[in-house]
Amino acid sequence: MLEAKKYIYDFSEGDAGMKILLGGKGANLAQMWKIGLPVPPGFIITTEACHEYWKEQDFILNIWDDVKAAVARVEALAGKTFGGENDPLLVSVRSGAPVSMPGMMDTILNLGLNDRTVTALAEAAGDERFAYDSYRRFIQMFSDVVMEVDHASFEKKLHEKKAQNGVKDDNQLSADALKELVGEYKTIVKEAGKDFPADPWQQLRLAIDAVFRSWNTPRAVTYRKINNIPESYGTAVSVVTMVFGNLGNDCGTGVCFTRSPSTGENRLFGEYLINAQGEDVVAGIRTPVEISQLATAMPDVYIEFCRIAKLLEEHYKDAQDIEFTVERGKLYILQTRNGKRTAAAAVKVAMDMYREGLIDERTAVERVAPDQVEQLLHPQIDPKAKVVPLVKGLPASPGAAAG
Incomplete structure (x- = not known):
């Protein structure tokens, strides 16, 4: 058989x-x-x-x-x-x-x-606010991704709730405000002609x-x-x-490259948020903090993260893009993958890793794709040029210029 x-x-x-x-x-x-x-x-x-x-x-x-x-x-x-x-x-x-x-x-x-497990989660964590924050996040994400209910409706309601309570950020909403928000989110789903599965x-x-x-x-x-x-x-x-980065100030979540995806410089390049979940970092809901500041906020976690980042580079023999969460002072790694990078970074990372003995000469050459070589031949802004920035913003991709 x-x-x-x-x-x-x-x-x-x-x-x-x-x-x-x-x-x-x-x-x-x-x-x-x-x-x-x-x-x-x-x-x-x-x-x-x-x-x-x-x-x-x-x-x-x-x-x-x-x-x-x-x-x-x-x-x-x-x-x-x-x-x-x-x-x-x-x-x-x-x-x-x-x-x-x-x-x-x-x-x-x-x-x-x-409605039942959220109460159990609140009791187990000793934190009602955290439980209802997780619940409202789940309803919003599940309704958007699975049930195809308009994401903007939930964002509008969240913005209104923060305004009503006189707060700027999601993590400043009280447990009672989040309970109200859960009810209002369910109403949005119901008004879309759907029932949220319990x-x-x-x-x-x-x-x-x-x-x-x-x-x-x-x-x-x-x-x-x-x-x-x-x-x-x-x-x-x-x-x-699930591990939770939104359980309090000894928790957090972030994303980090083991080397700069823009320049290839051999240093940690990333950002994190205290008391947050993963989507907060990429959604722009709150402004993330430079990964280097984790050394001050959670020194033991930072030391452990640096150790793991180095280990992953040595294991995969390439620059890594890592997602992580800290739950009550304990670090968890949620993903690693070979990091995307600019053409200039690809050349520097390949050469540096060759010099460090991580990869051989043939692998270093193969790490730089033909289209990346072509990009390097295009006119570029001189990185040493003295310029006056017109605007500032958070980068969403490496882009063609920086300033």
């Missing part, structure tokens, strides 16, 4: 060489788990499952027993119960193609919350469906065409235990 095809892998079963099957994010999470880095427990639904989904959109029901078994193994590792009434397990559901496609596909955080298992199934669907959104299709990424790859789905 033929053995049934395996569509689900625990982190302990994968490694970095399985990117085609587990996606880049899943394979790297598995690899980091394998080498003993602080990665929250989780599992990966393979790219082959994505292929089956597009043949039969109820395919997830065929492997649902396997999904439930994988969740049970995560529960055992995390010491929490999905949908439980005491310290409930919450998860993130993340996309991950074999080739990095930053921002092109969907992610859902804080999945597993409802059952965590239904939430999980719908979220997995949404991540598979995001493989063929117009923005993802266009990105693949521009970057010559095969349509046949598909996306994997990583289901990961």
Whole structure:
């Protein structure tokens, strides 16, 4: 009898060489788990499952027993119960193609919350404000990504709530204000003609469906065409235990390159936010802080992060783009991937890593693509020129000029 095809892998079963099957994010999470880095427990639904989904959109029901078994193994590792009434397990559901496609596909955080589990989370954490902050985030993200309710409606309501309470930032809203916001968010969903699912298992199934669907959104299709990424790859789905950067001032979240993506300089280049979740850093809701300031705010965490950043560079032999969260003073690594970089940075990183003995001469040459060489031949602003800045802003990409 033929053995049934395996569509689900625990982190302990994968490694970095399985990117085609587990996606880049899943394979790297598995690899980091394998080498003993602080990665929250989780599992990966393979790219082959994505292929089956597009043949039969109820395919997830065929492997649902396997999904439930994988969740049970995560529960055992995390010491929490999905949908439980005491310290409930919450998860993130993340996309991950074999080739990095930053921002092109969907992610859902804080999945597993409802009116019952939010109370249990508040009691377990000893922090009602944190629990309702996580709940309002989940309703907004799930409604936008999974239920296709207009994202702007939630942002408008959040802005109004801050104005009513005389505060500037989300993290200044009280528990009572956040409770009100949760009710108002549910009303937005209801007025869109939809019912927000209360059952965590239904939430999980719908979220997995949404991540598979995001493989063929117009923005993802266009990105693949521009970057010559095969349509046949598909996306994997990583289901990961939530760790919380929004539990207080000994918590935070950030993104960091191990070397500057603009110049290739060998220093940490990134930013973070105290008392926040991952989407806050990239969404521009609050202004992030330079990663170097983490050395003052959380010195032990900074030392540990520097150690892990160096270890990941040595392991992957390339500059890394790392996502991290700090929960009550403990550092967790949520993702690593080879960092995008400018043409100038590509040359410097390749040469520096060759001189450092991390890569050989042939690899250094291969690290600089022909189109990057062409970019270097274009006219550029002299970096030593004395200029007067006209405006200032936060960079969203390396760009062609700085100032």
